[in-house]
Structures are given as structure tokens and as C-alpha cells.
Amino acid sequence: MGARVGLFSLLLGGVCAQLEVMVDSPVAAQLGSQALLPCTFTVANAPISPEYLAVHWYFQGQELASYDDSLSISRPGVSMDTEQLASGNASLVLHNVTVSEQGAYRCLVIHSPDRGEQSLYLAVLAVPTIAIPSKAVLRGEPNLLKCSVSGFHPADIAVTWLRAGEVLPASPLPAPQRNPDGTFNVSSSLTFQPTEQDQGVAFSCQVQHAALPRGALQTDFQLVFGVSPMVNIHAPTFVQGKAQVLMCDVKGFYPEAIAVNWLLNGVRTEAPRVNPNGTFNLESFYQFKPVAESEGAEISCEVQHETLSRPIVRSVRVHLEYEGTQVSVIVLLVSGTVSALAVAGVAFFLYKRSRAARQMFTASDIVGPKVWVPGEYVSLVCIGYHCSAGTEATWAKCQNEELMPIARGDPSGSDGEEQPLVPINSLYKVQTQMLPLDKGSATLATTLMFRVRSPEDLGARYQCCFISKDGRTLSTKEFGDYTLRPSAQTQGPAVDPAAARPAEE
Structure with missing residues (x-):
């Protein structure tokens, strides 16, 4: 409610006049907006004479602006329309309001020989934003959902969890944390054990705050039933002075977003590799060239995923052979x-x-899962060592004794950087990575990723072939050691593809 105060003049030299100063308080302004601090005045029984007029604005004991024949601004971001003074308007404008500008302001008006002043309060409001960092949960296990509320002011706030519109019991809300700009953040937690009945149900995080025009803000979402990754690290024999490649094998995770980090003695060696491409398996490679001081060092693969409360870390120790x-x-x-x-x-x-x-050039066997399920993704990995410049890798599918080329992986120009999964067609994607070694040779890692189909993959074998720059076949590796397991929608026993192949003559 606005407060109006009239201040009466002093009796000076036997002359009596009346000056009334009026303000509206409190004033509310959104963070970053323009705030008008209203201050008006009237002089009874006499017109306003500019030659007798002076106006001063103060905040926290310091002068912001003043008018005495001319306008003087003491702080940036403040303005006053002097043309309005003759009509009794001494209002002040604050541009791009910040939280630090919240508080009491004083408007002092002098119309000689009278003076009057009044104070008003500016409240700065910042609207909260809501984010659900992760909607992924593990079925049948205790899970922790978080609702992050950020950028709000003032600090008073209420957060409520809802399931299908009904209030859920949540952990007590911690004290909000203050940001450098004066706004606040807080995170509310909900611990529960989801079941099948929660799938497809609307969950909500609702916030009540003074800055919200309707008093409340709500974010609705559905749970994502996820699967935590399985992580294994594969390391070669470490030979001093020779660059070798380690592989971190991450399998069976959902949803697809995942980060893989490599650490040497607990220190991150490179930026995280994020996999947002819809795959469910991931192979990450790390090139390491041990020196004498590397004996006993620890190399770790760290995996971060929505379903994990803390990262999975797999490590190996370096034991040098000479x-x-x-x-x-x-x-x-x-x-x-x-x-x-x-x-x-x-x-x-x-x-x-x-x-x-x-x-001399050597190639690893093709590495892949032993059990394939129709509808799920698999990744096959093959690595060529001591590859000369221009070496390429090709993939082919062999079924019913017919060899069908799939893709050619060209690592040229990668300079050791992992290339994105390149769609070859609607069924297959290929990723290649060239890791330079000594004396112009390199390690070439190639990955074939695809969704298992039945019966198309029944009895199929996959080949990886390394080809030199002049077209010579350096090595061919074949993978067919897997079992095709029926999906949940199909019935019947698992099928060994070897048994499904025609008998060789």
C-alpha cells in the first residue's frame, strides 16, 4: 500500500509556506528491468519556482543524483527527467536493476525556504527457473530425483513434489545458496523406489515464490527407466618407450548420454568424451607411451551416467617390460x-x-558381445597396430556364404582425434580413430555399430579387413562367436549362429 507523507514548512523570517512530498512504497522491480522510484511534491498557495528548487536522491548514505539549477548524476545507471520538475515530479529511474540496489531510498526536495523528504523501499525480484538434472531411474531400486531451482530472489521459496497431482513426501529443503549476483539456488530431493506403475505417470516439481506472477511455477516430466553401464578396461603389455593403446569398453547403458574420462594417477588426461548419438555401447581409446618413471602408475577409465550416483572407475597398473x-x-x-x-x-x-x-603390421581379433538380442545395439571393435600412412579398414557381412561389403573407414586427417559415428546407411554406423605412433606408423581403431535384427543376423559373420595405401590386404579378421537370444517380445531358445550356417563342404 502506498504511503503518503506531507511535510510542512518551517517558519523562517515570518514567512509561512507549505511543501508536501509524496512517495509510493514499497516498489517492486524485476531483476534486470527498469525501476521507477516515484517522488512528487506540491507547494501550497504558490507556483513551483525553478530558481528556488533543489532535489537530492540518496541510497545507503550516498547521493545518487541531484538537481540545483542543473542535473548532476553521481552513479551510472540513474536518470531523472528535469523537465518534469516544474510540474512537481522528481521521480528517479534505475536502469538494469541488480539485487544490490534493493533497499531504502530517500527523496529530498527543497523549495526555498521550505524542505521536505520521504523514504521508499525498492524490492528486487528474480523469477526462479526449474530444472530436473536427470529423469533416469533404476526400476525396483531406491532412486534420488533432484529438482534444481536457480536464479531467484528473495531467498524465501517453497518446493513441492507431485505424482499425478498428489503431493509426495520429500526431504527437507536445505538453505538456499547465494550466487555472486545476489540471487539464490536450491535443490530439492525426492527419494523413492519406482515400479512399473510409475511408467508414463506425470511427476511434477512445483515452486512457490514471490517473484512469480501467479505465485507458482511447475515443471512436469515422466520417468526414464534406465540401465547402468558395465565398464571394463583392456590394456596391452606395457613396453617402455613404445606407444600403446588402451580401450575402455562401456556396455549396456540407457539413456544414451554418457561421458568417458581417462585419468593418469588420478589426474584427467583429456577432455571428457560425450556420446549423445543414440548408441548403447561405447569404446573409448587412450594412447599411452610409458617411460621409466611410469612404472607403477595407475591408468583409469571414469564413466559418468545419469543412472549413477557416483562415477564408475576401472583402473590398471603399469608394469613395464623391456x-x-x-x-x-x-x-x-x-x-x-x-x-x-x-x-x-x-x-x-x-x-x-x-x-x-x-x-610389422598386426591386427587384433574383433571384440564384441557374446550375446545378441534383436532390437538392441552391438558394437564390434578391431584394432590395427603399426599402420603405415593411408591404411584403411573395411567391414563386410558374410551370410549364406555371400560376402556383402558394409563400409570403408577412412581415418585420414584425423590426427589422433576420435571421428564421429558416420552413418553408412540406415543399418550401420562406423567410427575410426588413428593414433600416431613412432616413425610414421599409427594405431587404427575401427568400430562397427548396428541394431541386431532377426532373422537377418541369424548365422551372420562380420569381417574387418585392413588395406594398405597401395591396395594390399594386410589382415582380415572375422567375428561370428555369438549367440542370438530372443528378445522379450519373442519366444524360443537362444540360437547359436554356427548351428544355423550351412555345412561346409
Whole structure:
């Protein structure tokens, strides 16, 4: 309710006049808006004479603006229309209001020989925003849902959880945390164990706050029944001075958004890799070149997912093997039957041969899940080591003795960066990653991702072929060691694809 105060003049020199100053208080303004602080005045029985007029505005003991023949602004973001003074309007305007500008303001008007003043209060309001960080829950297990309310002012707020319009018991609301700009954040928690009856039901987070025009704000959502990822880390034998590739295998998760981090002795080695592309399996690769000081170091793969209350971490310890180890064993075995000179010659020959063999191209077996379910995604991974420039990987599907090319993965120009999953057609996506090694060679990792179909994948085998720049086939690997398991919508026993293949002549 506005308050009006009339202040009467002082009797000076036997002359009596009357000055009345009026304000409306309190004044409410939205954060970032323009606030008008109204201050008007009248002079009884006499016109307003500009030569006798002065106006001063104060906030927290400091002058903001003043008028005495001319306007003087003491703080940026403040204005006053001097043309309105003659009609008795001394209002002040604040531009782009901040929380720090909330408080009591004083309007002082002097119309000589009289003076009058009045105070008003400015309340700054900031509308809250609501976010549900994660809607993913695990069926039949205790889950924690959070409703994050941010950017509101003042601090008083109420948060209510609803299920199909009915109030749910929630944890007590903690004290709001203050932001640098003076607004507040708070997070409300709901702990419950979802069941099948909760699927498709509308849950709500409702907020009551003074800044809301209708008093309440509500966000509705439905639960997403998720699955936590399974994480395994695969590491090669660590050889000092040789770059090797580690793989973090993340499987069976839902929903699809996931972050994978690599850590060396607990320190993140690179930015998180986020997978928002709808897949349900993910392979992340990390190239590591150990030195002598790496002995005993810990390499970790950290996975963050909506269904996890804390990240999953899988780790391996670095135990170095040295290139000369196997040669020295051979020397000990033959030292009793040949001369020292012959031993030296044999050792040198074997060392050079083993060194050359390590630099030759090799390919891993195709890695993939052992059980396939129609409708679910699978990823097949194959890695080529010591690839020369221009090496490519191709995928093919073999069924009923017919070889059907799927895709060619071209890693050229990747410079060690993971390439996105490239849609080859409506059925398959391929991802390639080239990790540079020493002396111009590199490690090429290729991933084939697709949704299992039945009966199309019954008895099928998948091939990965590495091809050199000049068109030579370096290696071909085949994967067919899996069992096709019926989905929940189908019936019947699991099928071994080997049993479904035609007998070989």
C-alpha cells in the first residue's frame, strides 16, 4: 500500500509556506528491468519556482543524483527527467536493476525556504527457473530425483513434489545458496523406489515464490527407466618407450548420454568424451607411451551416467617390460652349447628380428558381445597396430556364404582425434580413430555399430579387413562367436549362429 507523507514548512523570517512530498512504497522491480522510484511534491498557495528548487536522491548514505539549477548524476545507471520538475515530479529511474540496489531510498526536495523528504523501499525480484538434472531411474531400486531451482530472489521459496497431482513426501529443503549476483539456488530431493506403475505417470516439481506472477511455477516430466553401464578396461603389455593403446569398453547403458574420462594417477588426461548419438555401447581409446618413471602408475577409465550416483572407475597398473628381456633368456638357454661369439651373434640376430617383428603390421581379433538380442545395439571393435600412412579398414557381412561389403573407414586427417559415428546407411554406423605412433606408423581403431535384427543376423559373420595405401590386404579378421537370444517380445531358445550356417563342404 502506498504511503503518503506531507511535510510542512518551517517558519523562517515570518514567512509561512507549505511543501508536501509524496512517495509510493514499497516498489517492486524485476531483476534486470527498469525501476521507477516515484517522488512528487506540491507547494501550497504558490507556483513551483525553478530558481528556488533543489532535489537530492540518496541510497545507503550516498547521493545518487541531484538537481540545483542543473542535473548532476553521481552513479551510472540513474536518470531523472528535469523537465518534469516544474510540474512537481522528481521521480528517479534505475536502469538494469541488480539485487544490490534493493533497499531504502530517500527523496529530498527543497523549495526555498521550505524542505521536505520521504523514504521508499525498492524490492528486487528474480523469477526462479526449474530444472530436473536427470529423469533416469533404476526400476525396483531406491532412486534420488533432484529438482534444481536457480536464479531467484528473495531467498524465501517453497518446493513441492507431485505424482499425478498428489503431493509426495520429500526431504527437507536445505538453505538456499547465494550466487555472486545476489540471487539464490536450491535443490530439492525426492527419494523413492519406482515400479512399473510409475511408467508414463506425470511427476511434477512445483515452486512457490514471490517473484512469480501467479505465485507458482511447475515443471512436469515422466520417468526414464534406465540401465547402468558395465565398464571394463583392456590394456596391452606395457613396453617402455613404445606407444600403446588402451580401450575402455562401456556396455549396456540407457539413456544414451554418457561421458568417458581417462585419468593418469588420478589426474584427467583429456577432455571428457560425450556420446549423445543414440548408441548403447561405447569404446573409448587412450594412447599411452610409458617411460621409466611410469612404472607403477595407475591408468583409469571414469564413466559418468545419469543412472549413477557416483562415477564408475576401472583402473590398471603399469608394469613395464623391456625389449631385451626375451633375448637374454634365449642367451641363457644356448650358452652351454655354443661359444661366446656365437651367443652374441644369435642374440643380435634374434633382437633385430624381434624388433622388426614388433614394427610389422598386426591386427587384433574383433571384440564384441557374446550375446545378441534383436532390437538392441552391438558394437564390434578391431584394432590395427603399426599402420603405415593411408591404411584403411573395411567391414563386410558374410551370410549364406555371400560376402556383402558394409563400409570403408577412412581415418585420414584425423590426427589422433576420435571421428564421429558416420552413418553408412540406415543399418550401420562406423567410427575410426588413428593414433600416431613412432616413425610414421599409427594405431587404427575401427568400430562397427548396428541394431541386431532377426532373422537377418541369424548365422551372420562380420569381417574387418585392413588395406594398405597401395591396395594390399594386410589382415582380415572375422567375428561370428555369438549367440542370438530372443528378445522379450519373442519366444524360443537362444540360437547359436554356427548351428544355423550351412555345412561346409
